[in-house]
Amino acid sequence: xxxxxxxxxxxxxxxxxxxxxxxxxxxxxxxxxxxxxxxxxxxxxxxxxxxxxxxxxxxxxxxxxxxxxxxxxxxxxxxxxxxxxxxxxxxxxxxxxxxxxxxxxxxxxxxxxxxxxxxxxxxxxxxxxxxxxxxxxxxxxxxxxxxxxxx
Amino acid sequence: xxxxxxxxxxxxxxxxxxxxxxxxxxxxxxxxxxxxxxxxxxxxxxxxxxxxxxxxxxxxxxxxxxxxxxxxxxxxxxxxxxxxxxxxxxxxxxxxxxxxxxxxxxx
Numbered sequence: 001x002x003x004x005x006x007x008x009x010x011x012x013x014x015x016x017x018x019x020x021x022x023x024x025x026x027x028x029x030x031x032x033x034x035x036x037x038x039x040x041x042x043x044x045x046x047x048x049x050x051x052x053x054x055x056x057x058x059x060x061x062x063x064x065x066x067x068x069x070x071x072x073x074x075x076x077x078x079x080x081x082x083x084x085x086x087x088x089x090x091x092x093x094x095x096x097x098x099x100x101x102x103x104x105x106x107x108x109x110x111x112x113x114x115x116x117x118x119x120x121x122x123x124x125x126x127x128x129x130x131x132x133x134x135x136x137x138x139x140x141x142x143x144x145x146x147x148x149x150x151x
Numbered sequence: 152x153x154x155x156x157x158x159x160x161x162x163x164x165x166x167x168x169x170x171x172x173x174x175x176x177x178x179x180x181x182x183x184x185x186x187x188x189x190x191x192x193x194x195x196x197x198x199x200x201x202x203x204x205x206x207x208x209x210x211x212x213x214x215x216x217x218x219x220x221x222x223x224x225x226x227x228x229x230x231x232x233x234x235x236x237x238x239x240x241x242x243x244x245x246x247x248x249x250x251x252x253x254x255x256x257x258x
Contacts, residue, residue: 065220065221066220066221067220070226077230090218093218094184095216095217095218097216097218098216098218098219099213099214099215099216099218099219100213100214101211101212101213101214101227102209102211102212102213102214103211104208104209104210104211105230106205106208106209106210106229106230107210107211107227107228107229107230108169108170108228108229108230109169109228111227111228112211112213112225112226112227113224113225113226113227114213114219114220114223114224114225114226115219115220115223115224116218116219116220117182117217117218117219117220118218
């Protein structure tokens with residue numbers, strides 16, 4: 001067995017320290033995992049193409065209690081090919097689910113706007129499902145100065 | 152829930168137009184995250200579903216989570232091919248439902 005050089009031992013120690021720092025942040029990464037789980041459930045594990053989903057959000061949200069959000073999916077809305085569902089998740093909220101929107105060809109365009117609550121700086125992820133079973137996605141980072149979870 | 156929703160949509164349109172519809176429903180949207188002054192969690196009470204139909208056919212709907220802000224604002228589009236009536240429905244966690252209707256003339 002090779003003796004640990006001092007350099008290797010230091011690196012191990014630094015790695016250990018880094019791990020504990022990440023551990024302290026586990027609230028945030030737990031929410032991100034919940035968000036990923038929700039997305040996987042929505043897509044059935046299928047890969048979503050990072051394209052055609054535009055998201056409008058302020059870069060900095062002064063009040064996390066009400067943040068305007070809008071999205072649009074650049075895809076056809078014809079009877080045989082249309083966006084049927086859109087999932088919106090917030091990967092830093094205590095519960096990442098924000099809403100699921102359902103569209104039909106009568107929607108005309110797969111777009112919607114609403115106002116959401118954000119607890120902290122985080123990503124908003126939008127995943128769109130088409131009637132052909134394809135998935136499109138986009139995401140945007142929002143910086144939140146005052147969190148909006150009643151805290 | 153005995154509030155009146157606010158709606159904004161055109162009264163007339165041309166056949167094939169895609170119109171914009173804006174809705175606002177007064178509602179506290181209690182997220183279930185807040186605590187009262189005694190430290191007890193205030194139970195969740197939100198509007199969890201919104202549905203828009205036109206002449207009985209589904210146009211748009213949304214399943215809402217507590218992350219939707221109070222007085223839920225929902226804006227969406229509708230393609231109109233004929234005159235008729237939009238019907239909007241908001242459903243509360245407690246099962247109560249509020250509906251509103253708007254007619255549109257399409258030429």
